[in-house]
Amino acid sequence: MEVPYPNSSLLYVSLRPYNHSGGEETVYEQCKDMPAAIIWYLGLQFINMFLGIPTNLTVLWLIHKNKGDSSTSDIFILHLAILDVLFCLTPPLELANIVFITTSSTWYVLRFFYGMKDSSPLFLSCICLDRYMAVVHPITFTELKDRQHRAVLAMLVWLFILGYAAAKCVGNIPNFEKVFTAMILAAFAFMVYCNIAILWVLRQSGPGRDEMHPVKKRAFKMVLIIQAIIVFNYFPPVALFPFQDYFSADVFRCYIHYVAFGLMDFSSTIQPMLYLSKEKMPRSLNCCLTSTTHNLQV
Template identity: 30%
Template sequence: MFLHLRSESLASNLSEHEDGLGHCGDMSLGIIIWASLSTLFSLVGCPACVAVLLELFRRHKVGTSITPNDVFMLNLTVMDLVFLFFIPFGLCNYIFWDIISFGKITNFMYSLNLAGRPLLTACICLDCYLAVVHPVTYRANKSLAPRVLMAAAVWTLTAAQGSASVVFVELNHSAWAMLVYIIALPVILICDAAILWTLKKSYRGGGDLHPKKKKALQVITNSMVMTVISYVPPVLVYVFGSLIFPDEKEYDCFLAMPILILPTAGSTIMPLLYLGNLGRLKSPCCLE
């Protein structure tokens, strides 16, 4: 994706290397911050993702019908859980094991966070857009089959992006890395803006918002938080990072590596926001 994570030991990381991100030497502060916060997000995010999955399962078990939004949320949560669960192993390989083949798996796993997550977020926003802005059309086309196909397409594109970034390392530093953001960000921003405008007009009409519109507002608020925190900064780094740090080594160590924290944070913050909207954050385990 934006970065090619190399599998280098911590001892090697404190010395000079000719290529990759393991060459930071005395500039290793960014790596330490990335590793520390990534571990924290993994420890917090994994239980939160499990709690979201249990909530979705509980709703289905009591007879609540599966909504189109649930399909995307389920896929997004599974993707986040797999990625967050893998983080400690990836860090151990980076710091201690230095297994090259395992490092390639790490690169692939980051595609779940850097490619799959924004694409699924775009699907969620598009579904909310149809529900709020075109409710008649939405009610007439609430079949889950198209949503399942969309989710499958996201998984396929994510796997293709991850595989390509492993096989062709140079693609990680090319315009190819921007492909998913070129697709996802315009959809997210346009849908969010249209939904907020529609809800604003509804509120001007007087009275309370319909419960479904309130739910849509919560979803859109969450997606806007994710966009600002997780998606926009990596794009800005890719576009303007070389202007801030012309030196490639400084760019890698002070900007490119630490920025990975923000997309990782998104995988933790989103399930927490979802649980918060449901009032499920009243106990340490995120469940009532």
């Protein structure tokens, strides 16, 4: 079954790599005159697979091992790591669809996983919200410190993610790209607000940085990390795709598209590595050493 060529006005942000061949050419063959971006994109995807899977599994293991002494945000970090592990399994199928396959059947599977990855900033936003409440509204945070409402929020996020992914899997929904753009912009604005609010509270903690409360310092570092992720990994698609008309169809389809999504997808590796970099890791990750402890507080 062949896939029709999409209207040039349709943003690829809604469909991701889309086998729009009108004949027997693969996506790679259609971009043979400018293959650099596709090669770069596939390279990042396989880095995601080889680095993202073990690092995300390490995050899951650490959270499980330290569940009795964990941060309130760990439930959202856990679900984000699960999402990233699932997404990091797709590069072999993606390579086959871009380079070798001209039919559309497997693209439905890929678009479902793309939809899941598109929605991952929602879990980042939940982490920011948790840190914002802990620093800016500590009394309310203490009253709501039980994890039940966080589990409910995580489940609601998953329902939205699965619904969004299913809609993306169907494809060709009019103006569907606006949902992604609105979601990324809203998440970006929300995280900027949280970051500024937390920074303001920290500045009120005392005239010198050394007088800031250690818990507030860790909260600010977490939000700052998330802000760096959203700027580096998620903002490029939003910044580039609205200017699609300024690029030729081939440049946008074969170059801009893959550069933007390559950066976005690489967050599956960057997120867990940044999380692990701030943890007190043992010299050897030996699952049998029950006496090993880690400080997972954000």
